[in-house]
Amino acid sequence: VGISIATIANLKAATAARESIQKSFMAGFRGGAVMGMAVIGTSLAGAALIYIISRDADVIMAFSFGASSLALFAKAGGGIFTKTADIAADLTGKVELGIPEDDPRNPAVIADNVGDNVGDVAGMGADLYESYCGSILATAALGAAAFSSAGSEALQIKAVMAPMLIAAVGILLSILGIFLVRTKEGATMRELLRSLGVGVNFSSLLIAAATFGILCLLGVENWVGLSFSVITGLVAGIVIGQATEYFTSHSYKPTQKIAGSAQTGPATVIIAGIGSGMISTAIPVVTIGVAIILAYLCAIGFDIENMMAPQNMSMGLYGIGIAAVGMLSTLGVTLATDAYGPIADNAGGNAEMSGLGPEVRKRTDALDALGNTTAATGKGFAIGSAALTALALLASYIEEIRIGLIHNGVTMLEMSDGTMRFVQDASILDFMEYYRVSLMNPTVLIGVFIGAMMSFLFCGLTMNAVGRAAQSMVEEVRRQFREIKGILTGEGTPDYARCVAISTRGAQREMLFPSLLAIAAPVVVGLVFGVAGVMGLLVGGLSSGFVLTMGSLAFVLGLILIFAYWDHPINFVGFVLIGLALICWSISSKVILLAKIWHADFPLANRIPIIPVLTALACLFLAAFLYEEAAFQAKFFVPARVLSGFGAICFTLYSIVSILESGTSKK
Numbered sequence: 001v002g003i004s005i006a007t008i009a010n011l012k013a014a015t016a017a018r019e020s021i022q023k024s025f026m027a028g029f030r031g032g033a034v035m036g037m038a039v040i041g042t043s044l045a046g047a048a049l050i051y052i053i054s055r056d057a058d059v060i061m062a063f064s065f066g067a068s069s070l071a072l073f074a075k076a077g078g079g080i081f082t083k084t085a086d087i088a089a090d091l092t093g094k095v096e097l098g099i100p101e102d103d104p105r106n107p108a109v110i111a112d113n114v115g116d117n118v119g120d121v122a123g124m125g126a127d128l129y130e131s132y133c134g135s136i137l138a139t140a141a142l143g144a145a146a147f148s149s150a151g152s153e154a155l156q157i158k159a160v161m162a163p164m165l166i167a168a169v170g171i172l173l174s175i176l177g178i179f180l181v182r183t184k185e186g187a188t189m190r191e192l193l194r195s196l197g198v199g200v201n202f203s204s205l206l207i208a209a210a211t212f213g214i215l216c217l218l219g220v221e222n223w224v225g226l227s228f229s230v231i232t233g234l235v236a237g238i239v240i241g242q243a244t245e246y247f248t249s250h251s252y253k254p255t256q257k258i259a260g261s262a263q264t265g266p267a268t269v270i271i272a273g274i275g276s277g278m279i280s281t282a283i284p285v286v287t288i289g290v291a292i293i294l295a296y297l298c299a300i301g302f303d304i305e306n307m308m309a310p311q312n313m314s315m316g317l318y319g320i321g322i323a324a325v326g327m328l329s330t331l332g333v334t335l336a337t338d339a340y341g342p343i344a345d346n347a348g349g350n351a352e353m354s355g356l357g358p359e360v361r362k363r364t365d366a367l368d369a370l371g372n373t374t375a376a377t378g379k380g381f382a383i384g385s386a387a388l389t390a391l392a393l394l395a396s397y398i399e400e401i402r403i404g405l406i407h408n409g410v411t412m413l414e415m416s417d418g419t420m421r422f423v424q425d426a427s428i429l430d431f432m433e434y435y436r437v438s439l440m441n442p443t444v445l446i447g448v449f450i451g452a453m454m455s456f457l458f459c460g461l462t463m464n465a466v467g468r469a470a471q472s473m474v475e476e477v478r479r480q481f482r483e484i485k486g487i488l489t490g491e492g493t494p495d496y497a498r499c500v501a502i503s504t505r506g507a508q509r510e511m512l513f514p515s516l517l518a519i520a521a522p523v524v525v526g527l528v529f530g531v532a533g534v535m536g537l538l539v540g541g542l543s544s545g546f547v548l549t550m551g552s553l554a555f556v557l558g559l560i561l562i563f564a565y566w567d568h569p570i571n572f573v574g575f576v577l578i579g580l581a582l583i584c585w586s587i588s589s590k591v592i593l594l595a596k597i598w599h600a601d602f603p604l605a606n607r608i609p610i611i612p613v614l615t616a617l618a619c620l621f622l623a624a625f626l627y628e629e630a631a632f633q634a635k636f637f638v639p640a641r642v643l644s645g646f647g648a649i650c651f652t653l654y655s656i657v658s659i660l661e662s663g664t665s666k667k
Contacts, residue, residue: 002035013347032339071130082119085111087475102349107494120342139321146314174332177203233326236291244380295323310427322393341371447536469506
């Protein structure tokens with residue numbers, strides 16, 4: 001859906017740039033909004049459906065494993081594809097021959113434009129899809145574990161449903177934030193960034209207020225403290241977004257200083273760029289550190305003296321997880337700003353290839369520069385949310401160990417002092433003591449070193465893969481310029497398809513080894529060094545990957561969530577069922593997509609949010625259906641059924657109208 005809509009939005013943004021920069025900006029942003037809505041709607045629908053099928057918080061972790069695998073391969077393969085084409089097009093076109101960027105005479109230009117969609121739209125969408133699923137489902141599992149000692153199934157259901165309901169309401173409020181993004185003709189870069197910030201910040205404020213109501217209605221223990229944990233995550237997300245914008249926008253000093261260093265040659269540009277990039281990690285790291293401790297303390301009521309008590313630790317970790325849900329609750333509008341970047345980039349390419357004139361190209365270049373900043377902000381959200389859930393994900397791994405032991409018939413743990421603990425009742429600290437997870441244990445330290453190394457190894461392998469694939473494409477482009485007569489004069493037609501095929505084969509072949517290495521690493525470390533080594537591996541991968549901010553997000557989450565699938569063979573059934581559900585969702589959305597393709601004037605970007613709206617309403621209905629407490633049913637069940645029924649009627653009428661409109665236009 002994202003790639004299809006981005007392709008349509010590319011053309012709309014380029015066409016709108018003939019009239020004004022404001023219309024082009026809105027066309028690109030609304031196209032990106034469809035991608036954002038598709039990601040969060042699909043994620044939440046899948047998680048809710050899996051929970052309905054299994055009624056087990058542990059089984060839904062298999063859905064996260066699928067999301068992690070998707071993100072790992074999509075991001076690695078998409079990144080190799082897009083950078084291969086980008087490097088080849090720039091080296092052969094701009095550097096060697098001096099022709100403009102996106103010139104149709106360049107055989108690699110189509111592969112370059114396709115790569116923007118594959119790597120930046122689909123790849124980043126899969127990455128944030130995985131972060132979104134991981135934060136919601138890890139928090140749900142931790143919620144079930146936190147209230148397991150209370151012996152109340154109702155409390156566990158409340159804790160499991162809380163992150164899903166917050167995310168569902170976040171969909172509705174993200175849609176509102178998307179429609180609040182407005183700009184005026186002649187707006188500067190700062191004004192455009194400010195207009196995007198209005199949508200994100202306003203959605204965050206509304207979600208913060210809605211969180212209090214959701215947790216209060218659910219009657220979750222310490223709902224006020226958990227609400228402030230969510231607010232902590234929201235604030236952390238805004239701070240990371242603003243910091244990323246400051247270091248990547250050419251409206252601010254860091255980027256301007258890098259540009260100024262070009263006066264003395266390329267070497268000083270590289271030095272200044274790397275230095276600025278390293279400095280830029282300080283604010284996100286400090287922000288995440290503060291957010292983790294504040295979310296933990298809010299969840300336990302600031303009981304600092306007993307913050308490491310078993311029950312407080314479980315609640316604190318749940319608070320950290322729900323803070324990550326808060327950070328990603330605005331993902332709909334955040335991903336819209338991220339997907340806008342490649343749409344604006346390709347709009348410039350379409351303008352160049354169509355010969356729309358220098359004024360149009362000037363407008364699209366300005367929007368492209370803005371898109372580079374918004375794309376960097378999306379990457380900041382992805383890595384920030386992964387770092388915020390670091391402790392929660394480590395705790396999820398401990399819960400998977402507990403499940404594995406019970407599955408294998410182990411019921412007791414013998415502590416170092418000779419006492420015995422039931423596996424079912426053992427705390428996280430008990431497991432840490434039992435497996436000797438301590439900095440004084442050399443296997444933990446070895447795991448930390450291996451985890452830190454894996455981030456750099458993964459990035460190095462993918463960078464070399466891009467280099468090899470780009471070399472093949474550069475040679476192909478040079479061959480075409482030599483052998484196909486008349487390309488530079490416009491009399492000959494380049495073989496665009498061959499360059500696309502080179503990028504595709506290179507991405508498929510080169511991504512296998514790095515991706516499989518990332519999946520195999522925790523298995524090998526676990527077999528050699530045991531649980532203590534894997535814990536060290538996770539810590540090392542998370543810390544180095546957060547600072548490196550490249551490639552390790554899918555790798556780290558995959559390390560933890562992979563065990564869920566292996567511990568539960570029945571998860572395979574859940575995987576098949578969720579796959580069928582997503583296929584059904586895809587077919588229904590394709591009806592609307594076909595209406596857009598048949599009828600070029602059909603305002604899809606303004607109407608498509610009905611799908612995630614219905615998803616959110618369905619999740620509210622499912623929450624009411626699953627919850628068995630009479631008080632909750634009385635407050636929530638009837639209005640939820642009315643809303644979901646009304647939504648189903650609207651969706652049916654909307655589909656019929658879309659088909660009729662498209663059929664009339666076709667005739």
